[in-house]
Amino acid sequence: MSKEKLIVALDVNNRAEAMSLVKELAGVTDFFKVGMELFYSEGVGIVREIAAAGAKVFLDLKLHDIPNTVGRAARVLVRSGASIINVHAAGGGAMMRAAGDSAREEAAKLGLPAPAVVAVTVLTSIDSNAFTREMGYTGAIEDRVRTWALLARESGLDGVVCSPREIKMVRKACGPDFKIITPGIRPAGSDLNDQRRVMTPGEAIKAGASQIVIGRPVTGAPDRCAAAAAILAELSGA
Numbered sequence: 001m002s003k004e005k006l007i008v009a010l011d012v013n014n015r016a017e018a019m020s021l022v023k024e025l026a027g028v029t030d031f032f033k034v035g036m037e038l039f040y041s042e043g044v045g046i047v048r049e050i051a052a053a054g055a056k057v058f059l060d061l062k063l064h065d066i067p068n069t070v071g072r073a074a075r076v077l078v079r080s081g082a083s084i085i086n087v088h089a090a091g092g093g094a095m096m097r098a099a100g101d102s103a104r105e106e107a108a109k110l111g112l113p114a115p116a117v118v119a120v121t122v123l124t125s126i127d128s129n130a131f132t133r134e135m136g137y138t139g140a141i142e143d144r145v146r147t148w149a150l151l152a153r154e155s156g157l158d159g160v161v162c163s164p165r166e167i168k169m170v171r172k173a174c175g176p177d178f179k180i181i182t183p184g185i186r187p188a189g190s191d192l193n194d195q196r197r198v199m200t201p202g203e204a205i206k207a208g209a210s211q212i213v214i215g216r217p218v219t220g221a222p223d224r225c226a227a228a229a230a231i232l233a234e235l236s237g238a
């Protein structure tokens with residue numbers, strides 16, 4: 001099982017803690033997610049520092065704005081050294097196309113590897129009750145995820161972020177090469193926290209996830225390395 005299947009979310013607000021996690025987990029995973037908290041605290045330097053330490057970075061800023069604004073931001077993020085960047089599918093097809101096209105163009109211009117550009121669909125913290133009653137969406141979450149996944153693919157993006165519950169449906173709709181990155185991962189018996197559409201690491205890989213994203217069950221564990229190693233072992237056994 002490639003350790004790249006496991007992405008650990010560095011949801012911390014300082015480089016010292018982030019880099020100690022990167023070093024501590026080096027033997028178990030070399031793929032880390034930098035989200036808003038760490039990026040707004042430390043800036044693009046933290047992405048470069050993690051990459052310089054030999055690890056890969058999923059830079060999770062969920063770009064969501066008009067096509068011009070997102071396209072220009074995607075160009076800037078190419079220079080960060082991130083291997084994956086994300087946008088929010090709710091921004092529509094023109095925005096997603098602007099993100100993917102701009103990232104590829106800028107990478108070619110700079111002679112850098114283009115990051116994979118994926119679209120976040122329905123957040124894993126949203127359950128069907130919140131989706132329909134509170135947010136006023138009609139239809140099932142799965143239908144919305146399918147629509148946005150197909151739109152992301154049509155817009156030239158590399159994949160989606162969705163919950164493990166939608167993996168099989170997206171795989172069927174978007175084909176074998178489409179990246180399906182799933183947070184909402186909880187080892188059996190662990191606290192859900194604010195996650196609502198979840199699966200265990202083994203279930204998600206068996207369902208066909210390209211990569212899984214996990215944060216608190218690792219970063220909040222007494223022995224973070226052991227927690228990550230146990231997840232990797234579960235992925236290998238799946």
Ligand SMILES: O=C(O)c1cc(=O)[nH]c(=O)n1[C@@H]1O[C@H](COP(=O)(O)O)[C@@H](O)[C@H]1O
Binds near residue numbers: 035123193195216217
């Ligand atoms: O885009 C993401 O990474 C993301 C999308 C989503 O739908 N759900 C979700 O949890 N995430 C991120 O994945 C990570 C999950 O963290 P834990 O709940 O601590 O495992 C967090 O950093 C979230 O920001």
